[in-house]
Amino acid sequence: MATLIQQIINGLSLGSIYALIAVGYSLVYSILMFSNFAHGGFLIIGGYLCYFALNSAGFNIWVAGFGALIGAGFAAVATERLTYKPIRERTSVTLYLLIASMGMNIVIENIFVIVAGGRFRALPPVIPTTPVHLFGNATTSALDLISLVTAFVFLGGLQLFLTKTKWGLAIRAAACDLRVAGLMGVNTSKLISIVFFVAGLLAAVGGIFLSVRYTLYPQLGMITIKAFVAAVIGGLGSLPGAVVGSLILGLSEMLTAGFLSSQLRDLVVFSLLVITLIVRPTGLFGKDVKEKV
Template sequence: MQTLLQQIINGLSLGSVYALIAVGYSLVYSILLFSNFAHGGFLVIGGYICYFILRTAGANIWVAGLAAMLGAGISAILTERIAYKPIRERTNITLYLLIASMGMSIVIENIFVILAGGRFRALPPVIPTKPVNVLGVATTSMFDILSLVTAVVFLGCLQLFLTRTKWGLAIRAAAYDLRVAGLMGVNVNRLVSIVFFVAGVLAAVGGIFLSARYTLYPQLGLITIKAFIAAVIGGLGSLPGAVVGSLILGLAEMLTAGFISSQMRDLVVFLLLIVTLLIRPSGLFGKEVKEKV
């Protein structure tokens, strides 16, 4: 019982970090109907900004985290303006955007290989990791509790932004039909920039926690493949689906590691993806959509 509760808490913690990243995937997909595989690059950008500020400027985690979120958000906007906007304005074929996102992912990764080197780096111990007793029956890490709480706070703020603000209403309208939203007076380019900024900010938060949980290196963005799988399981374009899919994935990984073998974690993740695609290709909360023309 103690091991089960501990693995559930660890799974929820890991799943909540996946959720921050998966929601970014789903936000972009809901508007432009393509999977932005450069999303992992924003995670890496956030992680490296946080690392270098903590190491060189001696700032606290709050300042470094804020700088990381701003840096990743602005990088996401620049990526969209440089690589995606010219394609959007010339064609409605989303396959070209998908190919461009793969190229941008490789570009971002290699920029950090050149500038920062390929070695692994550990974030300074700014996030508490001391053990915490839960209900007197299990022990977990303060890090897991903080990552879970942080993810809940950011996802809650995103929900408030989408439901209580003018631009949130515009994003929800554009998720139904971007062209009609533009005809109704929405500044489409600004809306897309806002979506990419929000996705970049969430990726940076996930990047900080993943860098602290594991280590920081230029290829860390590859871990977003699991967040993408979570978004597919939940239903691409569905924000609640991205969260639920991420929690399912995090729990599956930790329960597998705790009761079967840590070497089976990735196998279980991809088996879940295959089963989802075979039984319900649109995901748990997804809807069948046709490409916008």
């Protein structure tokens, strides 16, 4: 029983980090109707900015984390303005945006390989990783609990932003129809920049916690593939679906690793993806595919 509780907490923690990344995928998809595979690059940017701010500049985790979030957000905006916007202005075919995003992800990875080197780096012990005893014999890490709480704070803040602010209302309107939202007076260029900034910021939060959980290296952004799988399972374009899909994925991984074998984790993850696409192609909370053509 203790092992089950421990794995559930670990799964929720990992799933919450996936949720931060998957929500970014879904935000961009809901507005521009393409999957931004450069999202993993923003995660790397956040992780490295935090690392260098802690080690080279000597900042504390609060200042370093804030700088990393803002830096990754602006990097996402710059990527959209310099790469995606010129393509959007020339064609409405979203396949070109998808291809460009794959290229940008490789560009960002290789920039850090050249600048920072390809070796693994460990963030200073600024986030506690000490064991925490819960419910008697169940043991988890302080990092898991902190990442779980932090993720839901940021996701709750995003929900408040989307439901209580003018730009949040504009984003929800643009998710229904970007062109009509523009005709109603919404500055769509600024709105898209805000969406990318928020997506990049959330990816950076995930990048910091993943850097502590695993280690930091230029290919760490590849883990966003699982966040993308979570977004597909939940339904691309649906923010609640991205969160639910991420929690399902995190729990599936940890329960599989805890009770079967860690070697089966990826098998279970991508089996869930295939089953979802066969049984319900739009995902658990997804809209009709015809609406997203």
